[in-house]
Amino acid sequence: MALSENPVIQKESSGRLKKSPLRNLLVTVAAILLVSFIVIMINQAAQLVDLAMQIHPTFGKVLFGFFILLALATAVWTILLIVGLEKPLPIPDETDTEAYTLFLSQLKKRLKGNPYLKQKGFVWSDEKPDIEAIPEAIAVLDEEGRQIIR
Template structure:
Protein backbone atom coordinates (compact mmCIF):
# COMPACT_ATOMS: atom_id res chain seq x y z
CA UNK A 1 0.00 0.00 0.00
CA UNK A 2 2.77 2.43 0.95
CA UNK A 3 4.67 1.60 -2.25
CA UNK A 4 1.61 2.32 -4.37
CA UNK A 5 0.99 5.64 -2.60
CA UNK A 6 4.64 6.60 -3.00
CA UNK A 7 4.53 5.66 -6.69
CA UNK A 8 1.37 7.72 -7.28
CA UNK A 9 2.84 10.71 -5.47
CA UNK A 10 6.09 10.44 -7.45
CA UNK A 11 4.27 10.27 -10.79
CA UNK A 12 2.05 13.18 -9.77
CA UNK A 13 5.06 15.26 -8.72
CA UNK A 14 6.82 14.60 -12.04
CA UNK A 15 3.65 15.40 -14.01
CA UNK A 16 3.05 18.67 -12.16
CA UNK A 17 6.72 19.63 -12.52
CA UNK A 18 6.60 18.94 -16.25
CA UNK A 19 3.45 21.07 -16.66
CA UNK A 20 5.00 23.93 -14.70
CA UNK A 21 8.16 23.69 -16.80
CA UNK A 22 6.10 23.79 -20.02
CA UNK A 23 4.23 26.88 -18.82
CA UNK A 24 7.48 28.63 -17.86
CA UNK A 25 9.16 27.83 -21.19
CA UNK A 26 6.04 28.99 -23.06
CA UNK A 27 6.08 32.32 -21.20
CA UNK A 28 9.79 32.76 -21.88
CA UNK A 29 9.27 32.13 -25.60
CA UNK A 30 6.41 34.64 -25.72
CA UNK A 31 8.52 37.26 -23.95
CA UNK A 32 11.41 36.56 -26.34
CA UNK A 33 9.02 37.03 -29.29
CA UNK A 34 7.92 40.33 -27.80
CA UNK A 35 11.54 41.49 -27.59
CA UNK A 36 12.06 40.21 -31.12
CA UNK A 37 9.37 42.61 -32.27
CA UNK A 38 11.58 45.46 -31.08
CA UNK A 39 14.66 44.01 -32.77
CA UNK A 40 15.34 40.47 -34.08
CA UNK A 41 18.68 40.29 -32.27
CA UNK A 42 16.99 41.04 -28.93
CA UNK A 43 14.60 38.17 -29.48
CA UNK A 44 17.29 35.60 -30.34
CA UNK A 45 19.70 36.59 -27.57
CA UNK A 46 16.98 36.75 -24.92
CA UNK A 47 15.58 33.35 -25.94
CA UNK A 48 19.00 31.72 -25.61
CA UNK A 49 19.60 33.36 -22.22
CA UNK A 50 16.14 32.38 -20.95
CA UNK A 51 16.61 28.75 -21.99
CA UNK A 52 20.03 28.61 -20.32
CA UNK A 53 18.56 29.99 -17.09
CA UNK A 54 15.69 27.47 -17.23
CA UNK A 55 18.12 24.59 -17.84
CA UNK A 56 20.32 25.65 -14.92
CA UNK A 57 17.28 25.97 -12.65
CA UNK A 58 16.23 22.41 -13.51
CA UNK A 59 19.65 20.73 -13.52
CA UNK A 60 21.24 22.49 -10.52
CA UNK A 61 19.15 20.68 -7.88
CA UNK A 62 19.86 17.35 -9.58
CA UNK A 63 23.58 18.07 -9.64
CA UNK A 64 23.53 19.11 -5.96
CA UNK A 65 21.60 15.97 -5.07
CA UNK A 66 24.30 13.69 -6.45
CA UNK A 67 27.20 15.89 -5.36
CA UNK A 68 26.40 16.21 -1.66
CA UNK A 69 27.12 13.34 0.76
CA UNK A 70 24.40 11.03 2.01
CA UNK A 71 22.93 11.23 5.50
CA UNK A 72 24.67 9.59 8.43
CA UNK A 73 22.53 6.90 10.05
CA UNK A 74 23.24 6.38 13.78
CA UNK A 75 23.97 2.80 14.88
CA UNK A 76 21.79 0.80 17.23
CA UNK A 77 24.31 0.79 20.11
CA UNK A 78 27.33 2.81 21.24
CA UNK A 79 29.71 -0.13 20.88
CA UNK A 80 31.27 -2.09 18.05
CA UNK A 81 32.74 -1.42 14.63
CA UNK A 82 29.59 0.20 13.27
CA UNK A 83 29.61 2.80 16.05
CA UNK A 84 33.32 3.49 15.48
CA UNK A 85 32.73 4.07 11.76
CA UNK A 86 29.83 6.37 12.54
CA UNK A 87 31.93 8.43 14.99
CA UNK A 88 34.71 8.67 12.41
CA UNK A 89 32.35 9.91 9.68
CA UNK A 90 30.56 12.25 12.08
CA UNK A 91 33.91 13.67 13.25
CA UNK A 92 34.77 14.63 9.67
CA UNK A 93 31.41 16.34 9.19
CA UNK A 94 31.60 18.18 12.50
CA UNK A 95 35.20 19.19 11.81
CA UNK A 96 34.02 21.11 8.75
CA UNK A 97 31.16 22.81 10.58
CA UNK A 98 31.97 26.53 11.12
CA UNK A 99 29.82 26.68 14.29
CA UNK A 100 31.93 24.10 16.14
CA UNK A 101 35.18 26.11 16.01
CA UNK A 102 37.38 23.26 17.22
CA UNK A 103 40.90 22.68 15.91
CA UNK A 104 40.20 18.99 15.47
CA UNK A 105 37.23 16.70 16.10
CA UNK A 106 38.43 13.19 16.83
CA UNK A 107 36.90 10.54 19.04
CA UNK A 108 33.70 10.24 21.03
CA UNK A 109 34.59 12.95 23.58
CA UNK A 110 35.28 15.55 20.90
CA UNK A 111 32.10 14.59 19.05
CA UNK A 112 30.02 15.00 22.22
CA UNK A 113 31.63 18.37 22.92
CA UNK A 114 30.94 19.51 19.35
CA UNK A 115 27.32 18.37 19.54
CA UNK A 116 26.94 20.24 22.84
CA UNK A 117 28.05 23.42 21.05
CA UNK A 118 25.54 22.77 18.26
CA UNK A 119 22.81 22.08 20.85
CA UNK A 120 23.34 25.54 22.33
CA UNK A 121 23.23 27.14 18.89
CA UNK A 122 20.08 25.27 17.90
CA UNK A 123 18.45 26.24 21.22
CA UNK A 124 18.82 29.87 20.18
CA UNK A 125 16.94 29.16 16.94
CA UNK A 126 14.26 27.18 18.79
CA UNK A 127 13.66 29.95 21.36
CA UNK A 128 13.67 32.66 18.70
CA UNK A 129 11.11 30.80 16.59
CA UNK A 130 8.91 29.97 19.61
CA UNK A 131 8.94 33.62 20.68
CA UNK A 132 7.83 34.62 17.21
CA UNK A 133 5.09 32.00 17.26
CA UNK A 134 3.84 33.17 20.67
CA UNK A 135 3.73 36.90 19.93
CA UNK A 136 2.30 36.63 16.42
CA UNK A 137 -0.52 34.20 17.22
CA UNK A 138 -1.35 35.85 20.58
CA UNK A 139 -1.89 39.20 18.87
CA UNK A 140 -3.33 37.91 15.58
CA UNK A 141 -6.07 35.57 16.91
CA UNK A 142 -6.81 34.37 13.35
CA UNK A 143 -7.13 30.57 13.35
CA UNK A 144 -6.60 29.72 9.67
CA UNK A 145 -3.81 32.22 9.01
CA UNK A 146 -2.14 31.39 12.32
CA UNK A 147 -2.10 27.68 11.44
CA UNK A 148 -0.38 28.38 8.11
CA UNK A 149 2.04 30.78 9.77
CA UNK A 150 2.97 28.27 12.48
CA UNK A 151 3.45 25.49 9.94
CA UNK A 152 5.77 27.72 7.91
CA UNK A 153 7.71 28.70 11.04
CA UNK A 154 8.16 25.07 12.07
CA UNK A 155 9.34 23.96 8.63
CA UNK A 156 11.83 26.81 8.57
CA UNK A 157 12.99 25.88 12.08
CA UNK A 158 13.67 22.31 10.96
CA UNK A 159 15.65 23.67 8.01
CA UNK A 160 17.73 25.89 10.33
CA UNK A 161 18.45 23.04 12.75
CA UNK A 162 19.44 20.72 9.89
CA UNK A 163 21.94 23.32 8.70
CA UNK A 164 23.32 23.82 12.19
CA UNK A 165 24.13 20.13 12.65
CA UNK A 166 25.09 19.31 9.05
CA UNK A 167 26.68 22.10 7.06
CA UNK A 168 25.15 21.02 3.77
CA UNK A 169 22.43 18.41 4.24
CA UNK A 170 21.33 16.57 1.14
CA UNK A 171 17.77 16.27 -0.12
CA UNK A 172 17.72 12.82 1.47
CA UNK A 173 18.81 14.34 4.79
CA UNK A 174 16.05 16.90 4.75
CA UNK A 175 13.31 14.54 3.58
CA UNK A 176 14.29 12.05 6.28
CA UNK A 177 14.34 14.79 8.91
CA UNK A 178 11.05 16.42 7.88
CA UNK A 179 9.25 13.08 7.73
CA UNK A 180 10.46 11.84 11.11
CA UNK A 181 10.01 15.16 12.89
CA UNK A 182 6.50 15.83 11.60
CA UNK A 183 5.33 12.27 12.28
CA UNK A 184 6.82 12.31 15.76
CA UNK A 185 5.71 15.83 16.67
CA UNK A 186 2.11 15.67 15.47
CA UNK A 187 1.06 12.09 16.14
CA UNK A 188 -2.26 12.27 17.97
CA UNK A 189 -1.39 9.91 20.78
CA UNK A 190 2.01 11.40 21.51
CA UNK A 191 0.80 13.58 24.36
CA UNK A 192 -2.25 13.26 26.52
CA UNK A 193 -4.64 16.23 26.36
CA UNK A 194 -4.77 16.62 30.13
CA UNK A 195 -0.97 16.59 30.29
CA UNK A 196 -0.82 19.24 27.58
CA UNK A 197 -3.20 21.61 29.40
CA UNK A 198 -1.29 21.02 32.63
CA UNK A 199 1.97 22.09 30.96
CA UNK A 200 0.44 25.24 29.44
CA UNK A 201 -1.36 26.16 32.67
CA UNK A 202 1.82 25.75 34.71
CA UNK A 203 3.83 27.89 32.32
CA UNK A 204 1.12 30.56 32.22
CA UNK A 205 0.97 30.78 36.01
CA UNK A 206 4.75 31.25 36.14
CA UNK A 207 4.94 33.54 33.15
CA UNK A 208 2.01 35.93 33.54
CA UNK A 209 1.22 35.95 37.23
CA UNK A 210 3.04 39.22 37.93
CA UNK A 211 2.15 40.84 34.62
CA UNK A 212 -1.65 40.59 34.53
CA UNK A 213 -2.19 42.53 37.73
CA UNK A 214 -1.40 45.75 35.84
CA UNK A 215 -3.76 45.14 32.93
CA UNK A 216 -7.45 45.94 32.52
CA UNK A 217 -9.41 43.46 30.42
CA UNK A 218 -7.60 40.46 31.83
CA UNK A 219 -9.84 37.97 29.98
CA UNK A 220 -8.63 39.22 26.59
CA UNK A 221 -5.03 38.89 27.68
CA UNK A 222 -5.55 35.37 29.02
CA UNK A 223 -7.19 34.21 25.78
CA UNK A 224 -4.31 35.68 23.78
CA UNK A 225 -1.73 34.08 26.06
CA UNK A 226 -3.43 30.67 25.86
CA UNK A 227 -3.31 30.78 22.05
CA UNK A 228 0.29 31.99 22.00
CA UNK A 229 1.39 29.46 24.63
CA UNK A 230 -0.14 26.55 22.72
CA UNK A 231 1.61 27.46 19.48
CA UNK A 232 4.88 28.25 21.23
CA UNK A 233 4.82 24.90 23.01
CA UNK A 234 4.21 22.98 19.77
CA UNK A 235 7.01 24.92 18.09
CA UNK A 236 9.41 24.23 20.96
CA UNK A 237 8.52 20.57 20.79
CA UNK A 238 9.09 20.35 17.04
CA UNK A 239 12.46 22.05 17.47
CA UNK A 240 13.50 19.71 20.26
CA UNK A 241 12.48 16.65 18.25
CA UNK A 242 14.53 17.89 15.28
CA UNK A 243 17.45 18.63 17.58
CA UNK A 244 17.44 15.11 19.00
CA UNK A 245 17.24 13.49 15.56
CA UNK A 246 20.21 15.57 14.36
CA UNK A 247 22.40 15.33 17.46
CA UNK A 248 21.99 11.71 18.53
CA UNK A 249 24.88 9.24 18.52
CA UNK A 250 22.70 6.11 18.58
CA UNK A 251 19.25 5.29 17.32
CA UNK A 252 16.52 6.15 19.80
CA UNK A 253 12.95 4.98 19.96
CA UNK A 254 10.36 7.45 18.76
CA UNK A 255 8.50 7.32 22.07
CA UNK A 256 11.68 8.22 23.95
CA UNK A 257 12.31 11.19 21.67
CA UNK A 258 8.73 12.40 22.08
CA UNK A 259 8.84 12.20 25.87
CA UNK A 260 12.21 13.90 26.12
CA UNK A 261 11.20 16.66 23.68
CA UNK A 262 7.98 17.31 25.61
CA UNK A 263 9.84 17.62 28.93
CA UNK A 264 12.48 19.97 27.52
CA UNK A 265 9.87 22.09 25.71
CA UNK A 266 7.89 22.43 28.95
CA UNK A 267 11.00 23.74 30.75
CA UNK A 268 11.59 26.39 28.06
CA UNK A 269 7.95 27.47 27.78
CA UNK A 270 7.65 29.48 31.01
CA UNK A 271 10.37 31.96 30.04
CA UNK A 272 8.89 32.44 26.58
CA UNK A 273 5.41 32.98 28.02
CA UNK A 274 6.73 35.55 30.49
CA UNK A 275 8.67 37.57 27.89
CA UNK A 276 5.94 37.25 25.26
CA UNK A 277 3.14 38.25 27.65
CA UNK A 278 4.88 41.51 28.50
CA UNK A 279 4.93 42.38 24.80
CA UNK A 280 1.28 41.32 24.32
CA UNK A 281 0.20 43.35 27.38
CA UNK A 282 2.09 46.35 26.04
CA UNK A 283 0.28 46.17 22.69
CA UNK A 284 -3.16 45.51 24.21
CA UNK A 285 -2.66 48.30 26.75
CA UNK A 286 -1.83 50.79 24.01
CA UNK A 287 -4.78 49.81 21.80
CA UNK A 288 -7.48 51.76 23.75
CA UNK A 289 -5.25 54.83 23.86
CA UNK A 290 -4.72 54.65 20.10
CA UNK A 291 -8.47 54.29 19.49
CA UNK A 292 -9.31 57.15 21.87
CA UNK A 293 -6.80 59.47 20.21
CA UNK A 294 -8.01 58.80 16.63
CA UNK A 295 -10.67 61.58 16.57
CA UNK A 296 -8.11 64.12 17.76
CA UNK A 297 -5.61 63.01 15.10
CA UNK A 298 -8.32 63.34 12.42
CA UNK A 299 -9.20 66.80 13.68
CA UNK A 300 -5.60 67.92 13.36
CA UNK A 301 -5.39 66.55 9.81
CA UNK A 302 -8.60 68.36 8.79
CA UNK A 303 -7.25 71.63 10.19
Protein backbone atom coordinates in the same frame (compact mmCIF):
# COMPACT_ATOMS: atom_id res chain seq x y z
CA MET B 1 23.97 9.42 27.52
CA ALA B 2 23.58 7.47 24.31
CA LEU B 3 23.29 9.47 21.13
CA SER B 4 19.87 8.04 20.34
CA GLU B 5 18.59 9.34 23.70
CA ASN B 6 19.41 12.87 22.57
CA PRO B 7 16.13 14.74 21.93
CA VAL B 8 17.67 16.36 18.85
CA ILE B 9 18.04 13.00 17.08
CA GLN B 10 14.80 11.03 17.09
CA LYS B 11 14.46 7.72 15.30
CA GLU B 12 11.60 5.45 14.42
CA SER B 13 11.85 1.80 15.37
CA SER B 14 13.13 1.08 11.84
CA GLY B 15 16.09 3.42 12.43
CA ARG B 16 14.94 6.18 10.08
CA LEU B 17 14.34 9.74 11.23
CA LYS B 18 10.71 10.60 11.96
CA LYS B 19 8.67 12.52 9.39
CA SER B 20 5.90 14.70 10.70
CA PRO B 21 2.63 15.39 8.87
CA LEU B 22 3.36 19.12 9.10
CA ARG B 23 6.64 18.61 7.27
CA ASN B 24 4.87 16.62 4.56
CA LEU B 25 2.29 19.39 4.18
CA LEU B 26 4.98 22.08 3.95
CA VAL B 27 6.93 20.11 1.35
CA THR B 28 3.75 19.64 -0.72
CA VAL B 29 2.86 23.34 -0.51
CA ALA B 30 6.43 24.31 -1.41
CA ALA B 31 6.38 21.97 -4.42
CA ILE B 32 3.08 23.42 -5.64
CA LEU B 33 4.38 26.97 -5.23
CA LEU B 34 7.61 26.10 -7.05
CA VAL B 35 5.75 24.56 -9.99
CA SER B 36 3.42 27.58 -10.13
CA PHE B 37 6.39 29.94 -10.11
CA ILE B 38 8.08 28.01 -12.92
CA VAL B 39 4.91 28.06 -15.04
CA ILE B 40 4.55 31.82 -14.52
CA MET B 41 8.21 32.43 -15.40
CA ILE B 42 7.93 30.36 -18.59
CA ASN B 43 4.78 32.27 -19.55
CA GLN B 44 6.49 35.62 -18.99
CA ALA B 45 9.57 34.54 -20.95
CA ALA B 46 7.37 33.36 -23.84
CA GLN B 47 5.56 36.69 -23.91
CA LEU B 48 8.86 38.56 -23.86
CA VAL B 49 10.23 36.43 -26.72
CA ASP B 50 7.01 37.05 -28.69
CA LEU B 51 7.38 40.80 -28.15
CA ALA B 52 11.03 40.64 -29.22
CA MET B 53 10.05 38.67 -32.36
CA GLN B 54 7.64 41.46 -33.29
CA ILE B 55 10.44 44.02 -32.92
CA HIS B 56 12.93 41.96 -34.97
CA PRO B 57 13.00 38.20 -35.66
CA THR B 58 16.72 37.91 -34.90
CA PHE B 59 16.27 39.72 -31.59
CA GLY B 60 13.52 37.25 -30.66
CA LYS B 61 15.70 34.25 -31.55
CA VAL B 62 18.63 35.63 -29.55
CA LEU B 63 16.40 36.27 -26.56
CA PHE B 64 14.92 32.77 -26.87
CA GLY B 65 18.43 31.30 -26.94
CA PHE B 66 19.35 33.36 -23.88
CA PHE B 67 16.36 32.02 -21.95
CA ILE B 68 17.19 28.44 -22.97
CA LEU B 69 20.81 28.87 -21.82
CA LEU B 70 19.63 30.47 -18.58
CA ALA B 71 17.27 27.55 -17.89
CA LEU B 72 19.98 24.99 -18.66
CA ALA B 73 22.53 26.80 -16.49
CA THR B 74 20.05 26.94 -13.61
CA ALA B 75 19.24 23.23 -13.95
CA VAL B 76 22.92 22.23 -14.11
CA TRP B 77 23.78 24.47 -11.15
CA THR B 78 20.95 22.97 -9.08
CA ILE B 79 22.01 19.42 -9.93
CA LEU B 80 25.63 20.19 -9.03
CA LEU B 81 24.54 21.65 -5.69
CA ILE B 82 22.46 18.58 -4.87
CA VAL B 83 25.17 16.13 -5.95
CA GLY B 84 27.72 18.04 -3.87
CA LEU B 85 25.77 17.58 -0.64
CA GLU B 86 27.14 15.08 1.82
CA LYS B 87 25.10 11.94 2.20
CA PRO B 88 23.34 11.57 5.55
CA LEU B 89 25.05 9.29 8.01
CA PRO B 90 22.96 6.21 8.77
CA ILE B 91 22.62 5.77 12.51
CA PRO B 92 23.73 2.22 13.34
CA ASP B 93 22.45 0.10 16.17
CA GLU B 94 24.30 0.84 19.42
CA THR B 95 24.90 -2.86 19.97
CA ASP B 96 27.20 -2.95 16.91
CA THR B 97 30.11 -1.21 18.63
CA GLU B 98 32.42 -1.13 15.61
CA ALA B 99 29.83 0.50 13.33
CA TYR B 100 28.70 2.85 16.11
CA THR B 101 32.29 3.97 16.79
CA LEU B 102 32.78 4.60 13.06
CA PHE B 103 29.51 6.57 12.99
CA LEU B 104 30.62 8.70 15.95
CA SER B 105 34.00 9.46 14.37
CA GLN B 106 32.36 10.44 11.06
CA LEU B 107 29.83 12.62 12.88
CA LYS B 108 32.61 14.25 14.90
CA LYS B 109 34.54 14.95 11.68
CA ARG B 110 31.48 16.67 10.18
CA LEU B 111 30.79 18.63 13.34
CA LYS B 112 34.40 19.83 13.51
CA GLY B 113 33.86 21.58 10.18
CA ASN B 114 30.65 23.26 11.31
CA PRO B 115 31.04 27.06 11.10
CA TYR B 116 28.58 27.71 13.94
CA LEU B 117 30.58 25.55 16.34
CA LYS B 118 33.76 27.37 15.32
CA GLN B 119 32.03 30.74 15.75
CA LYS B 120 30.83 29.79 19.24
CA GLY B 121 34.34 28.70 20.17
CA PHE B 122 33.39 25.10 20.85
CA VAL B 123 36.55 23.15 21.69
CA TRP B 124 36.73 19.41 21.15
CA SER B 125 38.25 17.83 24.23
CA ASP B 126 40.53 14.87 23.61
CA GLU B 127 39.91 13.76 27.20
CA LYS B 128 36.19 13.17 26.64
CA PRO B 129 35.01 10.25 24.54
CA ASP B 130 33.07 11.08 21.38
CA ILE B 131 29.86 9.74 22.91
CA GLU B 132 29.97 12.60 25.46
CA ALA B 133 31.44 15.37 23.28
CA ILE B 134 29.02 14.99 20.36
CA PRO B 135 25.82 15.63 22.38
CA GLU B 136 27.50 18.76 23.81
CA ALA B 137 28.26 19.98 20.28
CA ILE B 138 24.70 19.20 19.18
CA ALA B 139 23.38 21.12 22.20
CA VAL B 140 25.47 24.15 21.16
CA LEU B 141 24.08 23.89 17.62
CA ASP B 142 20.56 23.48 19.00
CA GLU B 143 20.94 26.65 21.06
CA GLU B 144 22.36 28.51 18.06
CA GLY B 145 19.39 27.35 15.98
CA ARG B 146 16.99 28.59 18.63
CA GLN B 147 18.77 31.97 18.67
CA ILE B 148 18.55 32.26 14.89
CA ILE B 149 14.85 31.39 14.89
CA ARG B 150 14.06 34.03 17.49
